[in-house]
Amino acid sequence: MERSTTVVVVGAGLSGLSAARVLRAQGVDVVVLEARDRVGGRTLNHPIGDGKVVEVGGQWVGPGQERIQSLIKELGLETFDTYGTGKNLFEHGDRLSSYRGAIPRVNPLALVDVQLAMTRLGRMVRTVPTDEPWKAPKATLWDSETVASWTRRHMRTRLGRSLIGLACEAVWAADPADVSLLHFLAYCNSADGLESLISTDGGAQQSRVVGGSQQIAVAMAEELGDIVILGEPVRRIAYGDELIVSGDSITVRAAQAIFAISPALAGRFIYEPALPASRDQLTQRIPNGSVIKCMAIYDEPFWRDAGLSGQLTSDRGPVKVVFDNSPPDGRPGVLLGFLEGNQARELGRWSASERRQCILDCFTRFFGPKAAQARDYVEKIWADDEWTRGCYGAFFPPNTWTAFGDALRAPIGPIHWAGAETATRWMGYMDGAVSSGERAASEVLHDLAR
């Protein structure tokens, strides 16, 4: 199949579809190529019967996420609050305790330790420009170490370090030892701070989309119609005299291209000519995180009757973060447990039945014997997914922002780079995906107008 168009968009996730939508609204001819047989990228609904769904990919939206919030409204979708009524649980070693509000009842020394670290990090966060993190006054210093080595030097309690580590795992699906301190700071600044990233009420986990977050992509794709071509993994990009993007069975000629996929995957195509060194080496250096989203389905959200919110944090694991992820009406009851970073890497190698048992054992430890009686179990190992290869998104190891950051968004000839990783606001979030697609679309419109 041969197609000619003005702009070819690679990837029908939130970013690519947002880009296509902006371009179409300006009357520009677009073709969107998607490797999968579905749209939505890292958002994915999973049906659980009775027309209800759980989301095995990105799902939350929060205050300050203006682009995704207005897109949801424009598309006629609705949000509802993440369930948070009742007491939360905190597991420290083999001790399980409950608490209300944001702060678990743990050793006050550890709380002070965390508070001091958050204050100190907060001051650092505000000095890092999210569009050019390498220009922070102390960028070189902060990009020369990991979050782990920073907390080891600046925090005094093991539990305090462990709590910051949990935050790191929850936000990047990577360990504190994976992530550059500068990346941690830039990312937090793009999202109004670490507290906002890890909070439910008033934070990034505040709301969910009725019908599931994949509806956002599905609704955009419906608007776009048959310009969205599924099941066509791109393999090769020629961008010499002419721009030609080819898959196994399609060839698209275009004037401009937007690549709305994660940098690691974008680095795997065949480019003719080969990409410049700075871009190529960047794609070798920002790996995707590791997360397995695990959900147990119950007839009822029985924990609610016990006065529990279903939200849990554990420093023991393997499941370290749990949410009540039931549909808006609370039927069925759904417990969502995350395996992140090293836990995802390790349990990702287990058999499906071993993993299921381990998750249900964790839930049972947290919520009592009823949790063992799941009527269904759903999981998604994002690193196994050929067209994603890790979630939530890419993180920057040390010395990557400073050495290669300026190659992240710089267009190469007719090729423009989108995707949540390239956002300067809510980097890595659904909101960032949308704004990155819109930014790439405006770059293209600017180039087309020349």
Add this chain to the structure above:
Amino acid sequence: MERSTTVVVVGAGLSGLSAARVLRAQGVDVVVLEARDRVGGRTLNHPIGDGKVVEVGGQWVGPGQERIQSLIKELGLETFDTYGTGKNLFEHGDRLSSYRGAIPRVNPLALVDVQLAMTRLGRMVRTVPTDEPWKAPKATLWDSETVASWTRRHMRTRLGRSLIGLACEAVWAADPADVSLLHFLAYCNSADGLESLISTDGGAQQSRVVGGSQQIAVAMAEELGDIVILGEPVRRIAYGDELIVSGDSITVRAAQAIFAISPALAGRFIYEPALPASRDQLTQRIPNGSVIKCMAIYDEPFWRDAGLSGQLTSDRGPVKVVFDNSPPDGRPGVLLGFLEGNQARELGRWSASERRQCILDCFTRFFGPKAAQARDYVEKIWADDEWTRGCYGAFFPPNTWTAFGDALRAPIGPIHWAGAETATRWMGYMDGAVSSGERAASEVLHDLAR
């Protein structure tokens, strides 16, 4: 073109050719596919007239490198000593000084600082198993930080840290901020210690190959004959019922495959089925270093007459390490300057003429005005090379050995992994390339015998 064979080897560098050689010696049918129109991978001779060459890739061999040394002998090649007669130079800031032996005349506090750090690191080095670095007693701790954060914490002088930094750049073509401390230690242990890695006399830079190091690969390829197929970049590997390795114009059916290329590049092929998550995520995480090898050619090695060895170390840069790289008879005179890590990344974006001028300016600063009068200038930017994408090889950022190390050599079905990165002795060196190819060949022989 269609071929059937028993073993297909991907990559005709030292590793792939060594593997093919072992297999052929056992009477096994082999086809070697090479993307380039030449063999040798990261070794590459560059003719400079009169039948003489300089090497723009890997070139040195040293004591303890038994595999490459015996291969050189078997192939009828010879080695000669790296030129080291006379005084070495050391540039600290804007001060240039000369010294004899291994230790520059610098502030004794800095020397003590370096000596203490080397002693301390040396003790750590010996606890890291080179085949399984993640099993070192303190692996998790050491893999949670960079070399930069370790030296900042454990070294007291700026110059001392800078010298360890120089060693890091010289060995990995990466900055101390790039490299995991655990990787630093494992790599040193695979090579009899840091001192051996950075030394000329008695170390990894002791000897050179007469006629240039690429002769090793060329001689092996000549022995192998027409089973080495050039100009065939591999694109796709099917390894379900049948193993089929395809390039743009060739399809090879085989029982087993050996991939003798760097992990980042191996991660870019299309695998059917997709690779397991642990292998795929590993390939997202071990980027290649950044080096530009720059050589100025002079009628005479004029520095020798001034009693200089041509060896220099500078903490100012951009050229921080220089060698006399003249042919065995010293005619013409060749100065070799390295741009490594961040210097390579930055100067790699300059125009060729700007870069040449900068290098000659550095040489002139070091060796006087005669150095400005080069009759020729040769350089190789390895990150620009489509089939290499960075040298000297891959390095491990933090939390990569511990999280993904066991996926480095583990075969996947009929696919075996070779290449200098997979060596347990002289990791990343020509010696490691040879031993890794031989190890992969013996894995294959074992599988074929089952």
